[in-house]
Every structure is written in structure tokens, then in C-alpha cells.
Amino acid sequence: MRMSDRLLEAGEPLWNAQQSHPFVTELASGTLEESAFRTWVCQDYRYLLDYARVFAIAGSRVRDEETMTHLLGVAHRILAEEMDLHRSFAADYGISQTELESVEKAPTCVAYTNFLLRTAYEGSVAEIAAAIYPCGQGYLDIAEHMADIATTDHRYTPFIEKYTSDEFAESVEWMREFVDRCGERHPGEREAMKQAFLTSAKLEYRFWEMAYTEEKWEREPAPAVATPRSQ
Template identity: 75%
Template sequence: MAFSDRLLDAGEEVWAAQKDHPFVRELARGTLEEAAFEHWVRQDYRYLLDYARLFAIAGAKADDEATMTRLLGVAHRVLDEEMDLHRSFAADYGISAAELERTEKAPTCVAYTNYLLRTAYEGSIAEIAAALYPCVQGYLDVAEHMADLADDDHRYTPFIETYTGEEFREATAWCRSFVDRCGEASPGEHDAMEAAFLRSAKLEYRFWEMAYTLEGWGL
């Protein structure tokens, strides 16, 4: 069994919970409240800045040129393309790029990004691979589930199409192979990789909950 499959088996319960979350089900059907999607856009924009940092640090730690090139390329693509998509989503709600940049991270976003960056700085390349994997594979799997649930096109269709598109599928396949290579090269780190994967997967679930409940600091 590929190590990425072992991780997905370990995270099966979290994956099921994500797919059953009301944010996911309602977005798929086009009934999600605009405020919840707007909150997701704002928070995910702030998340992506640190996600790009995660890939950049991973690239600096990579010990072969091809992996370094790919990881740094992903960091650039997140900053250059995926964040531009979020700016486009935000513009539909009258939110400027400056407002996105001023958005305060919600507690869950703080917890998730702090965890990823701590792993990036303190962990091995294998742990980083496992920690970043739930976001990539999770969004593809959840978006495919949304596509199955969706009856017709609606205002959230571009979200579903983005995360089920060929470019995102190719990126997910590369990350999956990256995890597998790390698992094969570092058998002594399998437990640490699984722990990192599960922590990120649980935080992915909490991110949907954060957006749906409009989580803030209450101050």
C-alpha cells in the first residue's frame, strides 16, 4: 500500500466528517449563506499566505533539485494564481484586496497556520509533506463530493470547478507522489508523518466549521 493511502485510511473518519459538513453540503447545492462563503474567502486568503510559506520552506529543505523546483513553484502559484482567484471571489462581494489583507485571522485560522509554520520550521521534509497533504487531497475529494451533490450551476459553481479542474488534479497527484516518496525514504518517520497528517486533517474540518459559524474572537 502506498503511504499516502495509509494516511487516507487513517483519516477516513475526518474525511467523512468534512464531506458531511453543512458548509460543504450547502455550498454544493448553492444554498450556503453568502456570509459564510465570504468568511471562508477572507480567512482562506490569510491562510494561503502561510500555506505558500510552508511550500517555500519545504523547498529550501528539499535535497534534490527537482523537488526544490516543484515546491518553490507551488509557493509561487499559490501567491500568483490561487490568491488571485480569492480576490476575484471577494470582488463579487464588494471586498477589496486591501480589505482582504487587513482581515484578522479567526482562532481556527491562527491555530492551523501556526501549526503548519511550526512544522515547516521544526519538522523534517517528510513531516512537512504529511502536514500539507490534507489541504490538497482534501479539497479535491470534497470538491468531487460537491460536484456529485450539485444539481445545477449556481453562484458557487466556480469554486467546485476550480478544485475539480485538471490543474488542481495534477497538483494533487504530485503532492501524493511527494508524500509517497517521503514515506519510502523515511520509514522511521511514519508515525510522525501520520500524526502531522491527522492534525492537519482535523484542522481542515475545523476550517469548514469556522467559516460556517462565522467564527471570530468575540471582542
């Protein structure tokens, strides 16, 4: 069995949970609240900056020229193309580029990007491959699921079209092959790959939940006011 298939089998409950999440089903039907989609746009924009960094770090750590070239190319495409798509989504909903760049990461976004960056710096190349895989394969599978259950075109149709495009499917297939190569070359790291994959998959689910609930940091407590001691 391919390593990518082993990971997807281990993550099947998380995949099913993502596909039935109300953010996903309501986006597919076009009924998702605009504020939830705005939250996703802003948070995913911040996420992608770090996702690009992870590919760049991975590119600097691999040894073969072809893989290095591809990973660094993905980092460039995220910054040059996918973030343009988010800027376009944002403009449609009245979000300026300045607002995108200054928005504070929600707790879930912080947790996910910190995990990916820590894996990129401290994990093996095989672990990095497994950690980045759920984002690519997850969006492809979920967007295809959205396309299957959508009954008409609506304001969120461009989202579905982007992540079901041939270009995106090809990029995911490369990630899948990268995972498979790592699993074949480093059999002793398969369990670590599985754990990295499942952690990212759990955070993918939490990312939909974060956007749907418009997650924010809890209000900071007011500073304590010192009371004078009685004499």
C-alpha cells in the same frame, strides 16, 4: 500500501465528516449563506499566504533540485494564481483587496497556520509533506463530492470547478507522490507523518466549521477600573 493511502485510511472518519459538513453540502446546493462564504474567502486568503510560505520553506530544506524547483514553484503559483482566484471571489461579494489584506485571522486559522509553519521550521521534510497533504487532497475530494451532489449551476459553481479542474488534480497527484517518496525513504518517520497528517485533517474540518459559524475572537474584556481605597 502507498503511504498516502495509509494516511487517507487513518483519516477516513475526518474525510467523511468534512463531506457531510453543512458548509460543504450547502455550498454544493447553492444555498450557503453569503456571509459564510465571505468568511471562507477572507480567512482562506490569509491561510494561503502562510501555506505558500510553508512550500517555500520546504523547498529550501530538500536536497534534490527537482523537488526544490517544484516546491518553490507551488509557492509562486499560490501567490500568483490561487490568490488571484480569491481576489476574484472577493470582488464578486464586494470585498476589496485592502479588506482581504487587513482581515484578522480567526482562532482556527491562527491554529492551522501556526501548526503548518512550526512543522515547516521544526519538523522533518517527511512531516512537512504529510502536513500539507490534507489541504490538497481534501479540497480535491470534497470538490468532487460537491460536484456529485450538486443538481444545477449556481453562484458557487466556480468554486467547485476550480477544485475539480485537471490542473488542480495534477498538483494534488504530485503532493501524493511526494508523501509516498517520503514514506518509502524514511520508514522510521511514518508515525510522525501520520500524526502531522491527522492534525492538519482535523484543522481542515475546523476550517469549514469556522467559516460556517463565522468564527471571531471573543470580545476583549473592558479594562478594570480601579476603585479608591477607603481612608
